[in-house]
Amino acid sequence: xxxxxxxxxxxxxxxxxxxxxxxxxxxxxxxxxxxxxxxxxxxxxxxxxxxxxxxxxxxxxxxxxxxxxxxxxxxxxxxxxxxxxxxxxxxxxxxxxxxxxxxxxxxxxxxxxxxxxxxxxxxxxxxxxxxxxxxxxxxxxxxxxxxxxxxxxxxxxxxxxxxxxxxxxxxxxxxxxxxxxxxxxxxxxxxxxxxxxxxxxxxxxxxxxxxxxxxxxxxxxxxxxxxxxxxxxxxxxxxxxxxxxxxxxxxxxxxxxxxxxxxxxxxxxxxxxxxxxxxxxxxxxxxxxxxxxxxxxxxxxxxxxxxxxxxxxxxxxxxxxxxxxxxxxxxxxxxxxxxxxxxxxxxxxxxxxxxxxxxxxxxxxxxxxxxxxxxxxxxxxxxx
Numbered sequence: 202x203x204x205x206x207x208x209x210x211x212x213x214x215x216x217x218x219x220x221x222x223x224x225x226x227x228x229x230x231x232x233x234x235x236x237x238x239x240x241x242x243x244x245x246x247x248x249x250x251x252x253x254x255x256x257x258x259x260x261x262x263x264x265x266x267x268x269x270x271x272x273x274x275x276x277x278x279x280x281x282x283x284x285x286x287x288x289x290x291x292x293x294x295x296x297x298x299x300x301x302x303x304x305x306x307x308x309x310x311x312x313x314x315x316x317x318x319x320x321x322x323x324x325x326x327x328x329x330x331x332x333x334x335x336x337x338x339x340x341x342x343x344x345x346x347x348x349x350x351x352x353x354x355x356x357x358x359x360x361x362x363x364x365x366x367x368x369x370x371x372x373x374x375x376x377x378x379x380x381x382x383x384x385x386x387x388x389x390x391x392x393x394x395x396x397x398x399x400x401x402x403x404x405x406x407x408x409x410x411x412x413x414x415x416x417x418x419x420x421x422x423x424x425x426x427x428x429x430x431x432x433x434x435x436x437x438x439x440x441x442x443x444x445x446x447x448x449x450x451x452x453x454x455x456x457x458x459x460x461x462x463x464x465x466x467x468x469x470x471x472x473x474x475x476x477x478x479x480x481x482x483x484x485x486x487x488x489x490x491x492x493x494x495x496x497x498x499x500x501x502x503x504x505x506x507x508x509x510x511x512x513x514x515x516x517x518x519x520x521x522x523x524x525x526x527x528x529x530x531x532x533x534x535x536x537x538x539x540x541x542x543x544x545x546x547x548x549x550x551x552x553x554x555x556x557x558x559x560x561x562x563x564x565x566x567x568x569x570x571x572x573x574x575x576x577x578x579x580x581x582x583x584x585x
Contacts, residue, residue: 202228202229203264204226204227204260204261206224206226207223207226208224209221209222209357211281211350211353211354221281222278223276224276224361225274225275226273227269227272227273227274228269228270231272232270232271232272234367234474235272235273235367236271236365236369236442236474236476237274237276237368237369238253238273238274238368238369239275239276239279239362239371239416240252240279241278241279241283241284241294241371242280242283242304242372242416243280243294243372244280244283244286244294244295245452246294247373247452247455248371248373248454248460248463249372249373249449250277252449252460252463252464253371253464254277254460255457256467257277260275263477268477268478269476269478270475270476271366271474271477273471273477274361274362276358276361279358282297282304282350282351282354283295299351302351304351305370305372306413306415307414308415308416308418308419309355309356310414311341311426312430313429314341315334315337315341315423315430316426316427317430318340319333323431325436325437327437327439328441331438331441334424334438338423339363342363343360359416362416362420365420365442365444366442366474367442367443368420368444369417369445369446369467370415370417370446371449372446373449373454374452375452375553375555376452376453376514376552376553377448377451377551378403379399379463380404380405380448380552381395381399381401381403381405381445381448382406382407382445383395383405383407383421383443383491384407384420384421384422384445385421385422385425385440385444387440387443388439392404393491394473394484395470397485398466398469398473398484398485399467400466402488402515402549403497404489404490404491404492405491405492405497406491406494407422408494409429411426415446417445418444420444421443421444421445424438424440442474448552451555469482492569492571492573495573495577496569496574497570497574498544498546498567498574499567500524500545500566500567501563501565502527502561502565503540503542504527504529504540505527505559505561506528506529506538506559507528508526508554508558508559509539510524511523511525512524512525512550514550515549516549517549517550518547518550518568520545520547521543521544522543522544523543523544524542524544525542525553526541527542542565544568545568546568546574547570548568548570549569550566550567552567553565553566
């Protein structure tokens with residue numbers, strides 16, 4: 202069936218105003234596999250919406266040729282609340298100004314409720330179990346009550362994505378190449394295949410993430426939540442696809458040619474997964490082996506000041522290499538005004554802070570390593 206466009210209204214919180222979430226749908230509702238992609242949950246991150254714009258154009262062509270096999274949902278602007286947060290010409294889209302909450306945190310963690318609802322109904326039929334869990338999850342979300350506008354948005358996005366086989370939340374970093382973190386490793390090489398197709402410079406696999414509850418974890422780790430709540434599962438109830446957050450380079454990497462190439466890679470991935478018919482061609486070479494999140498080291502500002510980076514994003518570092526200096530220009534002793542910050546391990550500098558004025562203790566870079574780091578054991582997120 203042809204593409205449909207729905208604009209789902211959020212509740213009115215200010216008289217005389219209204220906000221809607223645009224939803225683009227392809228394929229027959231309920232067709233499998235289902236893929237859900239959204240952009241600009243952090244509403245000041247524009248690479249995702251541009252990639253989805255280009256992907257929509259490609260899907261229109263595929264639809265006209267009758268190539269859509271599964272169900273596809275695109276939400277290019279997932280956060281109209283954050284899009285409206287302009288203060289004196291500066292856009293603040295990462296945090297909700299009403300609640301001071303991060304827009305990519307606090308999504309409903311419903312696995313225990315789903316497990317209670319399905320009880321002992323699991324069988325030896327993996328597909329039937331997946332349908333049972335999805336159905337129970339939809340029922341749980343339908344019964345939830347939202348109070349704030351932000352809570353309504355959380356529930357809306359969860360309802361759109363909860364039954365997807367593949368769910369990708371498109372974000373961006375300060376300054377970085379494309380990198381990915383996945384919310385589980387379902388095996389069968391799925392993470393590596395996705396990373397290779399997108400050309401990911403670094404790919405991380407999350408541990409259980411109940412504390413922060415970002416969107417992709419609330420969707421992708423539903424299966425882990427249910428397993429924990431039910432205890433020892435002898436019946437198959439594994440994640441049927443893949444769920445990930447994709448960091449589409451840096452915030453200023455909003456480029457037609459690059460975004461169109463990303464969209465083509467997403468389309469090729471849909472072909473590999475049977476969502477769209479067609480030949481995706483050979484799988485590109487995997488640039489970096491997927492690693493646990495503990496194989497990511499962080500650098501922090503030792504003082505307040507201006508960051509002066511010594512090496513570019515993508516640099517290969519050795520432990521002890523200077524990554525940057527933090528400079529306080531108000532200090533008269535120019536030597537004492539500079540504090541170098543060194544790499545704590547060997548690896549790839551894959552993320553630098555976008556802002557150059559930092560405060561003591563702020564995270565200012567990340568390094569991807571080729572093995573878990575002992576001091577990172579127990580960490581579950583990139584931005585902890």
